[in-house]
Amino acid sequence: MNLSLNLLNKKSKIGVTIIASLVVLTPLVALAGNRFERQVAAQLMGVLDKISNGGYRPSHDPVVNSLRDDSYRNGSISLDSGESYAIIGVCDEDCHDLDLHLYDGNGHLVDSDTSSDDTPIVQVSPRWSGSFRVKVSMPGCSDSPCYYGIGVFSR
Numbered sequence: 001m002n003l004s005l006n007l008l009n010k011k012s013k014i015g016v017t018i019i020a021s022l023v024v025l026t027p028l029v030a031l032a033g034n035r036f037e038r039q040v041a042a043q044l045m046g047v048l049d050k051i052s053n054g055g056y057r058p059s060h061d062p063v064v065n066s067l068r069d070d071s072y073r074n075g076s077i078s079l080d081s082g083e084s085y086a087i088i089g090v091c092d093e094d095c096h097d098l099d100l101h102l103y104d105g106n107g108h109l110v111d112s113d114t115s116s117d118d119t120p121i122v123q124v125s126p127r128w129s130g131s132f133r134v135k136v137s138m139p140g141c142s143d144s145p146c147y148y149g150i151g152v153f154s155r
Contacts, residue, residue, distance in 0.1 A: 097140030
């Protein structure tokens with residue numbers, strides 16, 4: 001009896017997390033302006049669908065932006081100790097390579113994904129809470145600018 005109650009509660013929590021996550025990402029798709037932004041927003045929703053099976057949930061607002069071929073952009077993000085994070089990038093149909101680098105507050109590289117693909121993933125379980133820097137690089141864009149999205153998930 002107790003076991004089935006625990007399973008029911010776990011399933012309910014997962015369902016609530018997925019519904020809450022969709023509430024966060026669904027407006028992103030609806031508000032996305034051009035078709036490339038809509039592509040990227042839809043891909044972020046697909047990532048959420050896959051990663052939520054591993055217990056991850058969105059922890060920050062998703063970012064959708066654009067970069068020209070062979071360019072990069074830096075952004076900062078606050079991460080909390082005690083959480084495990086997956087930061088995942090996606091990009092539009094004209095992009096064939098997107099890279100992510102994650103640096104701690106002291107400028108040390110924590111993780112990077114520079115594989116020749118368009119879905120980079122970096123992960124971290126910070127030992128302290130603080131500001132981290134995410135560098136997004138676009139080494140492969142066939143029709144500049146290319147749109148990309150970054151989703152930050154925690155568990």
